[in-house]
Amino acid sequence: MKLFRFGQPGAEKPGVVVDDEYLDVSSFETDYTEQFFATGGMARLQQFVTARKDSLPRMPEGERLGPPLARPSKIVCIGLNYADHAKETGAQTPSEPIIFMKSTTALCGPNDDTMIPRGSEKTDWEVELAVVIGKKATYVDEADAMNYVAGYCLHNDLSERAFQLERNGTWDKGKGCDTFAPLGPWLVTKDEVADVDNLRLWLTVNGKKMQDGTTANLIFKIPFLVSYVSQFMTLLPGDVISTGTPAGVGLGMNPQVYLKPGDVVELGIDGLGTSKQKVVAYKAG
Numbered sequence: 001m002k003l004f005r006f007g008q009p010g011a012e013k014p015g016v017v018v019d020d021e022y023l024d025v026s027s028f029e030t031d032y033t034e035q036f037f038a039t040g041g042m043a044r045l046q047q048f049v050t051a052r053k054d055s056l057p058r059m060p061e062g063e064r065l066g067p068p069l070a071r072p073s074k075i076v077c078i079g080l081n082y083a084d085h086a087k088e089t090g091a092q093t094p095s096e097p098i099i100f101m102k103s104t105t106a107l108c109g110p111n112d113d114t115m116i117p118r119g120s121e122k123t124d125w126e127v128e129l130a131v132v133i134g135k136k137a138t139y140v141d142e143a144d145a146m147n148y149v150a151g152y153c154l155h156n157d158l159s160e161r162a163f164q165l166e167r168n169g170t171w172d173k174g175k176g177c178d179t180f181a182p183l184g185p186w187l188v189t190k191d192e193v194a195d196v197d198n199l200r201l202w203l204t205v206n207g208k209k210m211q212d213g214t215t216a217n218l219i220f221k222i223p224f225l226v227s228y229v230s231q232f233m234t235l236l237p238g239d240v241i242s243t244g245t246p247a248g249v250g251l252g253m254n255p256q257v258y259l260k261p262g263d264v265v266e267l268g269i270d271g272l273g274t275s276k277q278k279v280v281a282y283k284a285g
Contacts, residue, residue, distance in 0.1 A: 001046060002186040002273075003032055003151075005066040006059050009108070012066035015059055016049050017186060022059035025049065032187070033070040037134050037150055037237030042189065066109045068153060068187040069132060072238045075102040075181060076229055077128075077157060079171065081219050081244025088252030097220050097228050102157070102242070103176030110184035110275035114158060116261060117177040118282045122161035123259045126245035127203040127211050127267040129196070130155035131222055132187055137235040145223035148235070151189040152196065154272045155242050156182045156203075156265065161251050161258070178285070183240070185273040193271055196222060201246065203267040205259070211267075213246025 002017035006024075013026040028048050030036050036045075049056070079098035080086040086093045116123050134150030157175070164174025190196070196215060203211040220228070225241055235241075250257040259265070261281040268274035 001042070001049070001189045002192070003189075004068050004184065004186050005032065005070075006063045007066060008064060009066065016045070018049060018053050023049070023053065023056040024059050025056060031070050032068065032238070034073060034236055034238045038136065042134070042150060064109060065111060065185050067107050067183040068185065069183075069238055071104050071107055072240050073104075073236045075104060075107070075240045075242065076233075076235075077102050077175065077242045078220065078225060078244045082213060082217050082246040083219060084213070084217065084247035085245055085249065085252070088247045088249070093219065097225060099229065099232065100171040100175060102172070102181055106176050106178060106181035108179050108182050110154065110182050110273075112179060112182055112277065113280045114182070114259070114265065114277040115179045115280050116259065116282050117160055117163070120160045120162070120282070121258065122251075122256075123279075124159045124161050124250040125203055125205065125210065125259065125265055126157040126159060126249055127201050127269070128155045128157045128242045128245050129199065129201060129215055129269055129272070130183060131226065131241040131243060133226070133235045133237060133239040133241070135237050137226065137230045140227045140230040142223050142227040145226035146190070148226055149190050149222065150237075151187045152193055152272055153183050153187050153240070154185070154267065154269045154275055155240075156267055156275065156277065157242050157245060158182075182275055182277055185275060188272050199270040199272070201267075201269045203248065203265065205265055206263055211246055211248030213248070215243075217246065218243060
């Protein structure tokens with residue numbers, strides 16, 4: 001299945017893509033929340049859609065797409081998980097995964113505007129494959145890890161490099177700004193992804209190709225990451241693990257290039273759809 005959510009921020013409704021049609025399943029019992037995943041909601045939703053797909057209403061034309069799952073308990077990110085990205089930033093290839101957290105208040109829809117944070121001069125892009133957890137995971141064995149995965153999403157792990165690297169603290173400072181986690185357009189269930197270790201991922205800025213990589217080059221693969229992260233924290237249903245970005249970020253260029261108001265970022269991953277964000281100046285909300 002391909003799950004999506006639509007409507008205005010904070011009032012999104014659940015939907016499912018069937019035969020390229022965006023169906024409104026708000027008559028289903030629940031939104032795509034932690035409880036939905038924890039209580040077998042994926043299987044019930046499949047049965048619901050199979051029984052009613054010919055009568056379900058279509059998503060209204062022109063509706064905003066929201067993030068494809070309701071706000072998770074956490075967004076866990078893996079740093080420097082492609083050797084070419086580590087090299088371009090002058091960092092050593094890690095011997096263990098680097099973990100940082102991205103604020104859940106950064107979560108937004110796949111085509112929402114990216115707002116430059118107040119005082120930012122180094123806002124950067126990062127196309128990433130995100131893994132969505134399907135059931136509670138604590139001290140999971142690598143061999144069993146994929147049983148805890150519900151599916152995958154496209155994610156732009158936007159980053160403010162000065163906040164991240166020059167402000168005397170953890171990476172989290174530059175990762176959790178508002179609008180810095182556009183997710184989607186869909187949550188694609190794992191059964192629809194034949195080979196998650198061989199997906200092309202790409203990103204353009206103003207039509208210019210910046211990133212063009214493949215998940216075949218992940219240093220730490222998804223089963224290992226799920227197992228590894230679960231050694232340090234309990235992963236709850238609906239939690240997100242973003243698996244790292246390939247080379248081609250603004251930080252790694254000479255001279256460095258960063259986003260400015262008016263720029264347009266487009267990105268995609270094979271089978272997981274595409275997204276598009278217009279960059280806008282900071283404005284108080």
